[in-house]
Amino acid sequence: MTDVSSSVSADGASSPVSPVLRTLFRSEQGGHEQVVLCQDRESGLKAVIAIHSTALGPALGGTRFHAYASDEEAVMDALNLARGMSYKNAMAGLALGGGKAVIIGDPEQLKSEELLLAYGRFVASLGGRYVTACDVGTYVQDMDVIARVNEWTTGRSPENGGCGDSSVLTSYGVFQGMRAAAQHLWGAPSLSGRTVGVAGVGKVGHYLVDHLVADGADVVVTDVRRESVERVLAAHPGVRVAASTDELVRLPLDVYAPCALGGALNDGTVPVLTAKIVCGAANNQLAHPGVEKDLAERGILYAPDYVVNAGGVIQVADELHGFDMERARAKAAQIFDTTLEIFAKAEADGIPPAVAADRIAEHRMAVAHGAHGARVDATLVGAQG
Numbered sequence: 001m002t003d004v005s006s007s008v009s010a011d012g013a014s015s016p017v018s019p020v021l022r023t024l025f026r027s028e029q030g031g032h033e034q035v036v037l038c039q040d041r042e043s044g045l046k047a048v049i050a051i052h053s054t055a056l057g058p059a060l061g062g063t064r065f066h067a068y069a070s071d072e073e074a075v076m077d078a079l080n081l082a083r084g085m086s087y088k089n090a091m092a093g094l095a096l097g098g099g100k101a102v103i104i105g106d107p108e109q110l111k112s113e114e115l116l117l118a119y120g121r122f123v124a125s126l127g128g129r130y131v132t133a134c135d136v137g138t139y140v141q142d143m144d145v146i147a148r149v150n151e152w153t154t155g156r157s158p159e160n161g162g163c164g165d166s167s168v169l170t171s172y173g174v175f176q177g178m179r180a181a182a183q184h185l186w187g188a189p190s191l192s193g194r195t196v197g198v199a200g201v202g203k204v205g206h207y208l209v210d211h212l213v214a215d216g217a218d219v220v221v222t223d224v225r226r227e228s229v230e231r232v233l234a235a236h237p238g239v240r241v242a243a244s245t246d247e248l249v250r251l252p253l254d255v256y257a258p259c260a261l262g263g264a265l266n267d268g269t270v271p272v273l274t275a276k277i278v279c280g281a282a283n284n285q286l287a288h289p290g291v292e293k294d295l296a297e298r299g300i301l302y303a304p305d306y307v308v309n310a311g312g313v314i315q316v317a318d319e320l321h322g323f324d325m326e327r328a329r330a331k332a333a334q335i336f337d338t339t340l341e342i343f344a345k346a347e348a349d350g351i352p353p354a355v356a357a358d359r360i361a362e363h364r365m366a367v368a369h370g371a372h373g374a375r376v377d378a379t380l381v382g383a384q385g
């Protein structure tokens, strides 16, 4: 039995409410339109598809394949991630809502063609209300399998009409966000002559270093994997290396780019940060509510993570129209203007940029919701602008 607490219903009777249901129906983090629990006994599939909002269009978000500590934790993760996608897609200016799916279990042991096809049939059953893509534990080749049984799968291989590796435009978008931050703080949209620390030079981080070096930045990197660092040094021998993230954040930096895991901005890192700008690819950089204020109080300009790392979702979303890299790149370039808009609103309203971004995203969803209601039809998938 899971953590179940009691609550008092309208008629005064006490009834148990699970944390998942409390989140879904009673908290500010809830408000999801639909949550689908999926099971296929033959293949061992257990999955959760969470649709947070279709106010702006079909709910797009990746499929995470992960061995959760409990089924409840998996549902919670799907709920939180789906909500995050609503905000990310709204801020990216996409005609798409937010959703996310999780497949429960160790992908190393459980992943099979049969299971992926069973999952794909559940995506098909939603008739286009949910559009899937890659996430932690799922890859382009998995999307190719899932796409065999539905037309609402993105993140496929180029041979199958897909956009391939989405980190190409994720890094490009982060670079645009960083240029915007430089413009806002220093009056010019350039990192030339600035020292930029990149923590995590995996798929996104290493492309980001390419952009920074080309722009004339002095780059310092760190990564727990030696191979990741060596790949960067092979391409850019002038790049410097810090022994750890802990060392990197204490070096004299102009910009800090967290590109590894979530929670990079926390009570340990914010007080010692030397950078005046934080702009990176990692999801969920703020370790807890209030960190955005700590950054603002230290005079550090924070470019909200989900705004600047939206290039990847922009790239996969373009598949819905027949993938065109140049069109997707042009859309990702708009992250520059969006980031500037957020900084301007933050300054005007006297709020941190993270709060300004949330307010703009919520406004966009509310306006769309008022205009055509929350529910979308599968036919809208092909009709987005």
Ligand SMILES: NC(=O)c1ccc[n+]([C@@H]2O[C@H](COP(=O)([O-])OP(=O)(O)OC[C@H]3O[C@@H](n4cnc5c(N)ncnc54)[C@H](O)[C@@H]3O)[C@@H](O)[C@H]2O)c1
Pocket (backbone or CB within 6 Å): 166, 167, 168, 170, 199, 200, 201, 202, 203, 204, 205, 222, 223, 224, 225, 228, 245, 259, 260, 261, 262, 281, 282, 283, 309, 310, 312, 313
């Ligand atoms: N790939 C995308 O398109 C995309 C889109 C949006 C957001 N993101 C986010 O960006 C981040 C990076 O994604 P990615 O696709 O490059 O992942 P990745 O796994 O390819 O790269 C992450 C890198 O960080 C390194 N790392 C892990 N822990 C570290 C630590 N403590 N210190 C330093 N380095 C560490 C890893 O060794 C790896 O090289 C993730 O948070 C991801 O959720 C990625």
